[in-house]
Amino acid sequence: MSSSRSILMNNNIEIPQLALGTYDIGEEEISNVIESALSVGYRHLDCAWLYGNEKEIGASLSQQFQKGEIKRSDLFITSKLWCSFHKFERVRQQCVITINDLQCQYLDLFLIHWPFAFVDHDPQNNEEHQSNVDDEIDFIETWKAMELLVDERLVKSIGLSNFNEEQIGRILQTCKYKPVVNQVEIHPYCPQIELEYFCKKHQILLEAYAPLGAKNRQWKKENDPEILEDKTIKSIADKYNVPPAAILLRYIIDRNLVCVVKSANYQRIEQNFQCINQNHFQLDEEDFNKIHNDIQIRFRYHQVEDKKYAKEYPFKQWKDFIP
Numbered sequence: 001m002s003s004s005r006s007i008l009m010n011n012n013i014e015i016p017q018l019a020l021g022t023y024d025i026g027e028e029e030i031s032n033v034i035e036s037a038l039s040v041g042y043r044h045l046d047c048a049w050l051y052g053n054e055k056e057i058g059a060s061l062s063q064q065f066q067k068g069e070i071k072r073s074d075l076f077i078t079s080k081l082w083c084s085f086h087k088f089e090r091v092r093q094q095c096v097i098t099i100n101d102l103q104c105q106y107l108d109l110f111l112i113h114w115p116f117a118f119v120d121h122d123p124q125n126n127e128e129h130q131s132n133v134d135d136e137i138d139f140i141e142t143w144k145a146m147e148l149l150v151d152e153r154l155v156k157s158i159g160l161s162n163f164n165e166e167q168i169g170r171i172l173q174t175c176k177y178k179p180v181v182n183q184v185e186i187h188p189y190c191p192q193i194e195l196e197y198f199c200k201k202h203q204i205l206l207e208a209y210a211p212l213g214a215k216n217r218q219w220k221k222e223n224d225p226e227i228l229e230d231k232t233i234k235s236i237a238d239k240y241n242v243p244p245a246a247i248l249l250r251y252i253i254d255r256n257l258v259c260v261v262k263s264a265n266y267q268r269i270e271q272n273f274q275c276i277n278q279n280h281f282q283l284d285e286e287d288f289n290k291i292h293n294d295i296q297i298r299f300r301y302h303q304v305e306d307k308k309y310a311k312e313y314p315f316k317q318w319k320d321f322i323p
């Protein structure tokens, strides 16, 4: 079985550069998706409590381990702490539930999903959790609890997701362990150049989510610009005789970032995986620059605009895009 290219994180642990995203993959299809992805060569799975499918992913992984073709140590499994569990004592509780659901013994990487917190909720309680923001819970408290998970070896690495420069700066001032990554939306309409510069300076790796513009998102609006339909991307795709998605994935890979892409379709799972293979095709410098510097549209697909009133809503500089 093939394996994927890796990047070294600031704690000297390697992370596979391409991850399979698992958001919005339903119970009925997730098992096939996991099996397909592993057979094609993916070794990095990007999961989250929020996605509601960790139990099904765990069942599928357990089947794969039993077949003996793949071992736990071959995989890099990421999950995320949901906003309802930011209180110090909740962090470990959710982490243990996630590890049990995923049947994976430990997590390779655990991220704080968003910098803002929701009202405290017991993760053992199956009632619908509240998503009202609680501005009193500080993510510094959450980070301290995340660090204990490393000491306890429940997780190998810890990181952030959707944090801006100022918020990362606050973590860096008090942390015992630096975040290894910050997972954020990245594609040519949301290139995150300043954040990349800041993170590089602090040896924090950026992970790109929604690299294809979250194509089938339910909150799509009529006038949203679609990155897969972008004329520059399409003309470069024609030149290399590949689909536009391949150009968008190579754009992330060639920036040496981790790329988290979701597909629930076998052909596209395979096609996306091939993009990390340098022999498949490479963008030349001129084309890379056309994508990175010449495309002027700026757009964020995952704006979570219903949380824009939160004190720690991270995208203040993007408020012009929120109606």
Ligand SMILES: NC(=O)C1=CN([C@@H]2O[C@H](COP(=O)(O)OP(=O)(O)OC[C@H]3O[C@@H](n4cnc5c(N)ncnc54)[C@H](OP(=O)(O)O)[C@@H]3O)[C@@H](O)[C@H]2O)C=CC1
Pocket (backbone or CB within 6 Å): 020, 021, 022, 023, 024, 046, 047, 113, 161, 162, 183, 184, 208, 209, 210, 211, 212, 213, 214, 215, 216, 217, 243, 245, 246, 260, 261, 262, 263, 264, 265, 268, 269, 271, 272, 302
């Ligand atoms: N930390 C965070 O807050 C967030 C993290 N994420 C993570 O990042 C992952 C990826 O982001 P996501 O929002 O899902 O968006 P993506 O940009 O990965 O787009 C996924 C969509 O693109 C389609 N697609 C996949 N491959 C191709 C292809 N080769 N050609 C054309 N269409 C394709 C998929 O359809 P199909 O399945 O039919 O192939 C799906 O509808 C998530 O699954 C999740 O793991 C995402 C959002 C926020």
Ligand SMILES: O=C1CO[C@H](CO)[C@@H](O)[C@@H]1O
Pocket (backbone or CB within 6 Å): 023, 048, 050, 113, 301, 302, 303, 304
């Ligand atoms: O991971 C995620 C998937 O998409 C959701 C909808 O935008 C986000 O809120 C969440 O962070």
